[in-house]
Amino acid sequence: VSEFSITILGNNSAIPRHGRHPSAQFLKIGNQSILVDCGEGTQKRLRDVPKTNLFQISHIFISHLHGDHYLGIVGLISSLGLMRKTKPLHIYAHEPLQEIFRMQIELMGHALPYEIIFHPLPLAGDALICDTAQFSVQTFQLDHRGPTCGFRFEEKISNKKINKEALEKYEVPIESWNDIQQGGDYTTKDNVTISNSELTLKGPKPRTYAYCSDTKYTETILPFIKGIDTVYIESTYTDKEEKLAAERFHCTARQAATLAKKAGVGRLLLGHFSSRYKKVDIYQKEAREVFSHSEIAEEGKTFQIELW
């Protein structure tokens, strides 16, 4: 069974404190290595935290251009150059980051040995922004100060299990099996199209993960996280800062749990903790009063999503 996991590199909000780091997560989907957000120091975290791999990263998704979510990216890009990466790197972020890159890469005084393919994020609406053989990513709008995107990752389950009885019934030649395993329909000699679902066995549901940081409480995200296996929703504050949370366009842990519950998700990860809290147990406690499958996105921890 292929892997689908989330490793937490940083779970703190803007000011790094109490040994915690700014936002960054390392995703492994199959053999693909993906980075979601890239706060200052992420390249060092990718060296220090087990089960992560700086060099293999092929896709980076940046939710928004506040420093604690992107300031590590120029250092990471530069180090990958010094390490002689040659495969292209796809970066999904809001437009202004491109100019920031350009200026700082120019200052390096030499070209990068690999290509950066920049994909600007939409300022409104939702969109399928990435579609590879192994996973796809849909983006949607969060409600924060300035444009901010959520990301919904879904694996692709290749090689569906073939329904042998159906293949025999429709006399499908062996040359077409591979195509059917990849999801294709079959057209008989008499020009009748047999849908793929009839030719294959119902397989496991593709695994899904959504990342929502930063945002205030908004139910507009519910359609995008509905029934998802694991969702990360920022919870900068606790109950007693509920007013502050709304003013600053952030969530409390209880609000994150309310969204998770309404969306019927499998598990909620809590993070982006305020620097005012040295210990973060209180977030989990308050979230679990609403939704029991709530967990702290503990730094250094890898959360596996199981196939079922």
Added chain:
Amino acid sequence: VSEFSITILGNNSAIPRHGRHPSAQFLKIGNQSILVDCGEGTQKRLRDVPKTNLFQISHIFISHLHGDHYLGIVGLISSLGLMRKTKPLHIYAHEPLQEIFRMQIELMGHALPYEIIFHPLPLAGDALICDTAQFSVQTFQLDHRGPTCGFRFEEKISNKKINKEALEKYEVPIESWNDIQQGGDYTTKDNVTISNSELTLKGPKPRTYAYCSDTKYTETILPFIKGIDTVYIESTYTDKEEKLAAERFHCTARQAATLAKKAGVGRLLLGHFSSRYKKVDIYQKEAREVFSHSEIAEEGKTFQIELW
């Protein structure tokens, strides 16, 4: 006696490895807090390393605009804003950094609560770039890829010791004593000027520190580091990479020691170590073959400069 100390925050070259960090040093001169270079993660280092103080920093000097020397500065500036700093921050760096600041501060979405006073560094020659009541800084050119500046810090010894016998001899009234302690001359009723050196006792020599990173071996820096108490000279490589050092405009430890010896300095600190070395003892060994007062600029260590 007031303090003059250098605390090492990072001593590694471009790719952070082996738990080492990119270039940054925290200087304490009297009650002034100064930062020299600011690689990625410096704000976190300033929280983790004892005897340093992020909030008190009033002056930042950036030697050149390669990522491992400046990428931490936007995060640091941003955090100081969130911490509600109000006193101005002086930044000395090459011109292009100003536009990088401007773009990234704009993305923060709110103004900083303190003023940044940007002082562009000269592209040629040497200059007195900073002159406060407690210290002065002279800059000079290093020889690296792209414009790179060295910095020479000198304390100001206020309150000279008065020569009582001389004051009585010239009948100096008590109202003039303070002025003489600050270095002023005295003019008698008969309009004769008595020089300050005659009215005060010979005090200790002001302490000095110079920072030279990055540079290849060049004797043009000798006049600026001559007789200095402590000098930091980069030593990216060891003897066996001497050719590589020249190609990449860096020094070996032996070359740094040769410069220190020729300049007759008190002590040499070695740093900017190549990521290829897990252990750095070899740098000290090779440097000491030329100049015995050579030391590794060990991360987390504070080097005091004593008055004498």
